[in-house]
Amino acid sequence: MMIDFLKMHGLGNDFVIVDGRTQPIRFSAAQARAISDRRKGIGYDQLIVIEPPVDPAADIFMRILNPDGSEAGACGNATRCVASLVAGDLGRDHLTIQTISGLLACSIRADGLVTVDMGPARLDWQAIPLAHASDTAHVDLAEGPLADPVCVNMGNPHAVFFVDDAEAVDLPRFGPLLETHPIFPNRANIEVAHVTGPAAVRMRVWERGAGITQACGSGACAVGVAAIRRGLVQGRRVTVTLDGGDLIIEWLENGHVLMTGPVARSFRGTLGPELLGVPA
Known part of the structure; x- marks a missing residue:
């Protein structure tokens, strides 16, 4: 199996982002650890999977995995990165991202900065x-x-x-x-x-x-x-x-x-x- 990814960062807080909107993608803890290795893998602070939303009020669901394979409830810098990416796909400057902790409203400013309502x-x-x-x-x-x-x-x-x-x-x-x-x-x-x-x-x-x-x-x-x-x-x-x-x-x-x-x-x-x- 081959999975395409995009590497992004917010102020050096870096992420491997994969798009699972059209085909489900699940990573085991061992896979997450292997990908996170900065010498033998890709390296990241968090591994992000973009998924279809569960809540109809959201545009996408964002799953967040830590380098040890555990799942995180929030990541503000990753939310900004994903918001910028998905907003470009949708041709919009406002969108809502769902995480396991809730819904996050995001907006893309004219200067390229991203604002997230973290709740x-x-x-x-x-x-x-x-x-x-x-x-x-x-x-x-x-x-x-x-x-x-x-x-x-x-x-x-x-x-x-x-x-x-x-x-x-x-x-x-x-x-x-x-x-x-x-x-x-x-x-x-x-x-x-x-x-x-x-x-x-x-x-x-x-x-x-x-x-x-x-x-x-x-x-x-x-x-x-x-x-x-x-x-x-x-x-x-x-x-x-x-x-x-x-x-x-x-x-x-x-x-x-x-x-x-x-x-x-x-x-x-x-x-x-x-x-x-x-x-x-």
């Missing part, structure tokens, strides 16, 4: 979810120099730690420890951040199931919401700087979070039996 920021401890009741603005959790996170669910769970200098944090060491902490029954994405201006934040991310990535759209949304909840920035619009560049995050009064940023196409290719024929 409401869920802040209740059960929605994160956490293992026990907690004030999600100040969670009793610490590991090394990281403590007192803000927890937010943006379709997937996030824990945001504010520090003096995000660059100085040993994220490869503390990221996996916090991702798998017992307080997170579904594991969590871990962000470290510091404020750089009245409406600006610098962040780095350890993604659940993927490790350190150049950018994480849902993570940037979580950081923006967390900074606003803590009163660390002015207003409800924040520029979040990631390793790969900037995203504009706006937390609306109705609770929804808008994320705006660029997308780029890298190359096309074909997945062959060398990667698809791996043992399960």
Whole structure:
């Protein structure tokens, strides 16, 4: 079997995207891991399958697989990439993408930037979810120099730690420890951040199931919401700087979070039996 793919990225957060709208495509965890290998496979932060929508209000369904083969509920940068791709196919500048976490309204701006309504920021401890009741603005959790996170669910769970200098944090060491902490029954994405201006934040991310990535759209949304909840920035619009560049995050009064940023196409290719024929 041969499967065509497109490689895209949003601020360096990169994706292998396959189109399963006309023919069903399913990847095993072993196949996902083989394709994700940056030396022996293609390499990606997430593997994306575009499928027919289940909800009639959506234009397509987007399935998101992590490099370890697990399925993710949200990926903001991938949503922007897929929105740009499918909008071009449909000849429209607005569309709705369905994920396992819900419906995401997307719009393509005249300057090529893509805005995604990531839905409401869920802040209740059960929605994160956490293992026990907690004030999600100040969670009793610490590991090394990281403590007192803000927890937010943006379709997937996030824990945001504010520090003096995000660059100085040993994220490869503390990221996996916090991702798998017992307080997170579904594991969590871990962000470290510091404020750089009245409406600006610098962040780095350890993604659940993927490790350190150049950018994480849902993570940037979580950081923006967390900074606003803590009163660390002015207003409800924040520029979040990631390793790969900037995203504009706006937390609306109705609770929804808008994320705006660029997308780029890298190359096309074909997945062959060398990667698809791996043992399960």
